Amino acid sequence: MSVTAEEASRAGFLARPEKRKQALPSAGQRRLLHVGLGIAGLVVILLAWWISTDLLASERSFARRFSPIAALPTLFDLVRGPDLWLHILVSLKRVLIGLGIALVVGVPVGLLVGASKLAEAATTPAFQFLRMISPLSWMPVAVMVFGVGDVPIYFLLGFAAIWPILLNTAAGVRQLDPHWLLLARSLAATGWETLTRVIVPGVLGHVLTGLRLAIGITWIVLVPCEMLGVQAGLGYFILDTRDRLAYPELMATVIAIGVIGYGLDFAARVIVQRYAPGKA
Structure with a gap:
């Protein structure tokens, strides 16, 4: 054929x-x-x-004290000891409290701003003005108002984290399908039922996205905030290693901060992909 x-x-x-x-x-x-x-x-x-x-810096250069050849073995030694883990746990506790404050304040305010045109018009200039102020610029004010300790750190972290959560929540409310609200109204749903069954599930992806952004911001702001006179935390530990001239420990702590920050962002990305696919 x-x-x-x-x-x-x-x-x-x-x-x-x-x-x-x-x-x-x-x-x-x-x-x-x-x-x-x-x-x-x-x-x-x-x-x-x-x-x-190790190659470009001269033998007497101060940069050789920050060599990875000394920092990486020091990091492994610190991981095997209790001191670094103590500072990590203290820092993580502060981040969680700061994020909790931002969520408690930012989500309700974001729902209000997104649902009300009057609230949006009244708050947008003020929020945009405050958002553009670096949280670190409030450090002297926070110390004078709250004193030395954890409270000013909580305030600074909450102030840094609230804006991505608030603005993303408000954006999520504005992007809700109006047919969902009409359906809830036609089914005689109460205001609480509409909020918990329609609005909150509809904006969950935006809230989680804002939370992921807030985690990155708070982790960056955390280290300088922990230089406010506290006695524990990764920022304090960096100052302590500098004062002791323990430069390999200093660089090892910097690496640990990067690794933990990456892990926090990865966990947040997994949560967003799990509960809000397409938002990560």
């Missing part, structure tokens, strides 16, 4: 998509590729750090 050239070319054309589809990497392969690229990026940073402190 003979096959014409046209039929052969048509059969080849139809077979190409299957070959192309088979040539595409699977989800597991793409995931491994992303992980490999991420590790490669970290290796590049480590090499750049080592080159700048």
